[in-house]
Amino acid sequence: MRSFCIAFLVLMSVSYVFSQTVTLDQPRSISLKPSETLKIPCNVSVSISSYFWPWVRQKAGSGLEYMGHIQSSGGKIYASSFQGRITVTRDVSKNEIYFEMPNMRNEDSGIYYCARGTR
Template sequence: QPASLTVQPGQALSISCQVSYSVTSYYTHWIRQPAGKALEWMGAIWTGGGTAYANSVQGRIEITRDTSKNLVNLRLSTMKPEDSAVYYCARDSQWLM
C-alpha cells in the first residue's frame, strides 16, 4: 500500500494488509490513530472468518481476507473528515489451532 492515501468524503477506503502468518491461525485486527488522538480499535476477523466491529464504524466497515494469499482487507464506506488517521493491521498475540 502507498504510505499516504487520499479518499474524498463520501467515497470508500479500501486497504489491504499482507501478513507473514496464517490468517486461519491468528486473529487480525484493524486499528487506527487520528492525529493527536488515541488508538481506536475498529474491528477484527477471527480464524474462522467471523468478524467483530466497533460500534463507531458499524454499518460502514467490512473486514475480509484471502486465505490463499494471507491478505486481510479493510473497507470503510462513506468516508468522513474524522476518518482521517493512520490505519494499522495487527496480529493477535494468541495462536489458535
C-alpha cells in the first residue's frame, strides 16, 4: 500500500495589537497510508477561549482551502465540503486545539495549518 506525506508548518510569532506574540506549535510532518486517520495537535501560547481557531489546507500548486474552525465558545463550524469528514476539538486546560480526519486519501496530501482568528 502506497503511503503519502502530510506536511505541517509551525506558525510562529504571529503579532497583533499591543505587541503580544502568539505562538502556534504543531508537528512538522507526518506520513500516513490511505485509510489511516490524521490527528494534529496545535498547542497555543494564549488562552484558546479568547479567539476562534481555523484549520486550513494547501495542496501542491493550489491556494489555501478553509476546512473549518472551533469558536471561542467551543462551537464548531465546518466548510460544507468537509462536513462529516473532519472533527475539530479543544482542551482549554492545555491550550490545545485538535484536528482529526479519518480515512485519509491520496488526494488529502498537503500542508495543514492551524491559525488564530480575531476576537
